[in-house]
Amino acid sequence: MNQSLGWLDLVVFPIFLTWFIGLILVLFRKDIEIQWKISFIFLFVVYMVVFGKEWANGLDRLEANPGWEIRSWIYSIGKLTFYFLFLIWPITMIRMFYSVSREWVSRTASLLITITVIFWFFFWLYYQFQLEVDKFFDTRFLEFFQ
Numbered sequence: 001m002n003q004s005l006g007w008l009d010l011v012v013f014p015i016f017l018t019w020f021i022g023l024i025l026v027l028f029r030k031d032i033e034i035q036w037k038i039s040f041i042f043l044f045v046v047y048m049v050v051f052g053k054e055w056a057n058g059l060d061r062l063e064a065n066p067g068w069e070i071r072s073w074i075y076s077i078g079k080l081t082f083y084f085l086f087l088i089w090p091i092t093m094i095r096m097f098y099s100v101s102r103e104w105v106s107r108t109a110s111l112l113i114t115i116t117v118i119f120w121f122f123f124w125l126y127y128q129f130q131l132e133v134d135k136f137f138d139t140r141f142l143e144f145f146q
Contacts, residue, residue, distance in 0.1 A: 008080075009058075010075075011076045011077060012051050014058075027040075067143075070145070071137045071141055074137070078123070088112070095108075
């Protein structure tokens with residue numbers, strides 16, 4: 001497996017897969033106007049064009065070695081979550097300052113704090129049991145796909 005791939009390259013395929021499922025679900029909603037549905041499809045297609053090579057490479061890697069690719073997704077999603085939280089916190093705090101709704105501020109703060117605490121708890125667990133977790137993903141997890 002090519003170890004030189006960046007974590008972002010590894011998560012393009014699962015992100016597009018999730019996005020496609022979400023797009024299909026949104027298209028079946030009757031209360032969303034047609035111009036929004038067309039816009040959603042357009043955005044999906046534009047990003048597919050932009051990240052088409054990475055998507056195709058991800059599909060090829062998944063077909064060649066599904067266990068290793070899914071293992072890579074799991075590790076990369078953790079990094080993606082870390083950077084997402086790092087980016088979303090300051091933006092959300094600025095949005096909270098300008099928000100008129102106390103209820104929105106309270107819900108958003110509660111949700112973000114909960115997500116962050118859960119993430120850091122799992123990060124701490126991984127850090128405490130890193131050797132065991134890595135051994136599991138490098139042996140038993142990969143054996144499951146053979």
